[in-house]
Amino acid sequence: xxxxxxxxxxxxxxxxxxxxxxxxxxxxxxxxxxxxxxxxxxxxxxxxxxxxxxxxxxxxxxxxxxxxxxxxxxxxxxxxxxxxxxxxxxxxxxxxxxxxxxxxxxxxxxxxxxxxxxxxxxxxxxxxxxxxxxxxxxxxxxxxxxxxxxxxxxxxxxxxxxxxxxxxxxxxxxxxxxxxxxxxxxxxxxxxxxxxxxxxxxxxxxxxxxxxxxxxxxxxxxxxxxxxxxxxxxxxxxxxxxxxxxxxxxxxxxxxxxxxxxxxxxxxxxxxxxxxxxxxxxxxxxxxxxxxxxxxxxxxxxxxxxxxxxxxxxxxxxxxxxxxxxxxxxxxxxxxxxxxxxxxxxxxxxxxxxxxxxxxxxxxxxxxxxxxxxxxxxxxxxxxxxxxxxxxxxxxxxxxxxxxxxxxxxxxxxxxxxx
Amino acid sequence: xxxxxxxxxxxxxxxxxxxxxxxxxxxxxxxxxxxxxxxxxxxxxxxxxxxxxxxxxxxxxxxxxxxxxxxxxxxxxxxxxxxxxxxxxxxxxxxxxxxxxxxxxxxxxxxxxxxxxxxxxxxxxxxxxxxxxxxxxxxxxxxxxxxxxxxxxxxxxxxxxxxxxxxxxxxxxxxxxxxxxxxxxxxxxxxxxxxxxxxxxxxxxxxxxxxxxxxxxxxxxxxxxxxxxxxxxxxxxxxxxxxxxxxxxxxxxx
Ligand code: HEM
Numbered sequence: 049x050x051x052x053x054x055x056x057x058x059x060x061x062x063x064x065x066x067x068x069x070x071x072x073x074x075x076x077x078x079x080x081x082x083x084x085x086x087x088x089x090x091x092x093x094x095x096x097x098x099x100x101x102x103x104x105x106x107x108x109x110x111x112x113x114x115x116x117x118x119x120x121x122x123x124x125x126x127x128x129x130x131x132x133x134x135x136x137x138x139x140x141x142x143x144x145x146x147x148x149x150x151x152x153x154x155x156x157x158x159x160x161x162x163x164x165x166x167x168x169x170x171x172x173x174x175x176x177x178x179x180x181x182x183x184x185x186x187x188x189x190x191x192x193x194x195x196x197x198x199x200x201x202x203x204x205x206x207x208x209x210x211x212x213x214x215x216x217x218x219x220x221x222x223x224x225x226x227x228x229x230x231x232x233x234x235x236x237x238x239x240x241x242x243x244x245x246x247x248x249x250x251x252x253x254x255x256x257x258x259x260x261x262x263x264x265x266x267x268x269x270x271x272x273x274x275x276x277x278x279x280x281x282x283x284x285x286x287x288x289x290x291x292x293x294x295x296x297x298x299x300x301x302x303x304x305x306x307x308x309x310x311x312x313x314x315x316x317x318x319x320x321x322x323x324x325x326x327x328x329x330x331x332x333x334x335x336x337x338x339x340x341x342x343x344x345x346x347x348x349x350x351x352x353x354x355x356x357x358x359x360x361x362x363x364x365x366x367x368x369x370x371x372x373x374x375x376x377x378x379x380x381x382x383x384x385x386x387x388x389x390x391x392x393x394x395x396x397x398x399x400x401x402x403x404x405x406x407x408x409x410x411x412x413x414x415x416x417x418x419x420x421x422x423x424x425x426x427x428x429x430x431x432x433x434x435x436x437x438x439x440x441x442x443x444x445x446x447x448x449x450x451x452x453x454x455x456x457x458x459x460x461x462x463x464x465x466x467x
Numbered sequence: 468x469x470x471x472x473x474x475x476x477x478x479x480x481x482x483x484x485x486x487x488x489x490x491x492x493x494x495x496x497x498x499x500x501x502x503x504x505x506x507x508x509x510x511x512x513x514x515x516x517x518x519x520x521x522x523x524x525x526x527x528x529x530x531x532x533x534x535x536x537x538x539x540x541x542x543x544x545x546x547x548x549x550x551x552x553x554x555x556x557x558x559x560x561x562x563x564x565x566x567x568x569x570x571x572x573x574x575x576x577x578x579x580x581x582x583x584x585x586x587x588x589x590x591x592x593x594x595x596x597x598x599x600x601x602x603x604x605x606x607x608x609x610x611x612x613x614x615x616x617x618x619x620x621x622x623x624x625x626x627x628x629x630x631x632x633x634x635x636x637x638x639x640x641x642x643x644x645x646x647x648x649x650x651x652x653x654x655x656x657x658x659x660x661x662x663x664x665x666x667x668x669x670x671x672x673x674x675x676x677x678x679x680x681x682x683x684x685x686x687x688x689x690x691x692x693x694x695x696x697x698x699x700x701x702x703x704x705x706x707x708x709x710x711x712x713x714x715x716x717x718x719x720x721x
């Protein structure tokens with residue numbers, strides 16, 4: 049099927065089908081010949097890893113749903129039955145549980161990759177924004193999924209987070225009652241969360257499809273941030289990036305399997321093995337680790353409403369990135385100032401995650417406030433200012449090939465673009 | 468520099484997970500034990516599990532249930548089907564209604580879950596001074612520190628310090644959050660008699676019953692770890708091969 053032409057019927061069954069439904073031509077274009085920059089580093093593996101993790105989550109999720117019961121009296125017990133009585137049920141559940149964490153690790157790295165190499169800039173603005181939509185959907189899905197086993201953290205996490213909406217004036221209480229389907233987190237809440245937790249991943253699949261359409265319109269960005277100029281700059285996706293993605297997948301699965309088989313509860317909270325009890329509040333209510341930076345922002349603000357708004361703003365601000373950072377150069381490799389602030393921002397996010405797990409008192413509040421201030425300053429002040437004042441570097445290569453070649457012959461530099 | 472830093476970021480994120488599960492403050496340092504079920508090749512010590520089951524049955528079972536475990540699961544600690552049948556037969560549970568519409572009592576079968584010591588939570592509270600003896604099936608997974616916590620708790624009973632404001636019917640335990648617990652020290656030397664000749668010391672009993680409860684919390688542990696070793700072995704080989712293929716394919720790019 050190398051030189052497939054719409055009018056020419058190829059031999060065999062695939063040829064017959066392809067003439068009428070050009071699905072093989074489509075696959076050929078997008079997974080095989082698809083010209084890809086030749087200098088992508090391993091950070092470009094995380095997109096395909098995210099896609100694979102999404103599939104793993106959907107498959108294990110559907111199999112779990114066949115055994116799970118969304119009823120407050122039975123949910124906890126039904127999960128224990130899966131763990132004990134269903135064949136390989138423990139494996140399914142541990143994969144799904146740790147898969148969620150892996151999914152977030154991957155997508156966070158994927159996003160930080162985009163942030164570093166300026167992948168959100170022209171002409172990939174919509175691609176980036178679809179990514180943010182995926183992130184929001186993932187967060188909603190993970191939050192509701194965590195409620196399903198109906199342990200102490202499930203219940204109290206759901207209570208705390210849904211209660212946040214009560215901060216809105218006038219309509220707040222109405223929204224909360226509406227979310228709960230009653231006057232507290234109870235059976236109606238659990239059953240709607242289950243329905244939505246089943247539904248949203250398929251919405252994610254849809255947005256991922258759009259994400260890929262947008263990606264393939266202009267192709268991948270690359271570590272230099274310089275546009276593809278000629279065929280010299282690219283290589284076909286297959287076999288180069290398929291094999292690289294397979295290798296990345298292998299490494300990923302080793303880490304993933306290590307967690308699932310040897311430390312399946314490492315990232316979880318022990319309290320979630322205590323059945324939900326509305327009459328007994330746990331000593332510390334902490335969300336899953338991937339929400340901690342946002343939780344820290346929420347608690348950094350003394351005013352509840354402002355805290356809630358800032359927490360949402362922390363994600364929503366990502367939508368505006370293409371217009372906050374208008375600097376001509378994409379890659380931080382050629383923006384020494386941006387690069388410094390970028391790493392500071394990465395560290396800032398880790399600090400936020402760390403204080404999110406600490407009690408909201410004393411020095412922690414102060415740290416959370418400073419970290420929150422930097423989080424927003426990075427986007428709203430530093431980025432626009434740097435767009436104006438950071439000079440375009442003289443080292444900016446004229447093309448991907450020239451960058452790759454100059455690196456090849458420059459033995460004095462340790463960093464290299466191509467592995 | 469970029470790659471190294473990113474790896475650090477990932478590690479730190481992972482670290483946050485640990486941090487968040489052990490975030491409770493001002494706790495005593497737990498007594499750490501070298502459990503045979505720890506580690507990559509961890510396995511349960513079957514004879515310890517059987518002794519631990521005896522302790523549970525003769526001591527803890529008067530107050531604590533084990534509702535997620537079935538009698539038939541006891542094959543996992545090395546009991547035979549016949550032994551399990553006779554164990555189950557010692558317990559009476561309410562079943563029904565029968566054809567006449569009556570509830571009736573019957574002996575438990577291997578397929579039944581462990582029969583609870585109390586009919587309901589309120590009865591359990593009434594019998595224990597208002598405190599609720601929690602189900603022990605998942606206890607080891609439900610506490611930070613797991614088996615070490617349980618072992619420490621069972622060894623942590625002391626007299627109240629003089630300046631401590633003790634409440635009525637409470638006991639001093641260094642490892643319990645708040646330091647006073649409604650459960651009296653459940654074990655002492657020779658509270659059970661082991662029939663395999665092991666000395667039934669306080670520490671030995673605590674160790675055995677903790678092992679048993681680690682098993683009730685994670686009966687899949689041995690299967691999980693042995694499957695894990697095989698899976699990792701396979702994945703590492705596969706990944707090394709893929710790296711070889713990748714290198715070969717990429718050899719003459721540029
Ligand atoms: C379910 C989650 C996601 C999946 C399955 C997914 C999938 C992919 C795939 C397969 C690629 C191409 C390979 C690559 O460049 O790594 C890609 C590229 C991209 N993704 Fe995602 N993605 C997800 C989430 C996100 C999120 C949350 C964002 C940002 C907020 C994002 C932003 C981008 C951008 C900007 C690109 C183009 C990168 C470039 O070419 O430099 N993605 N995505």
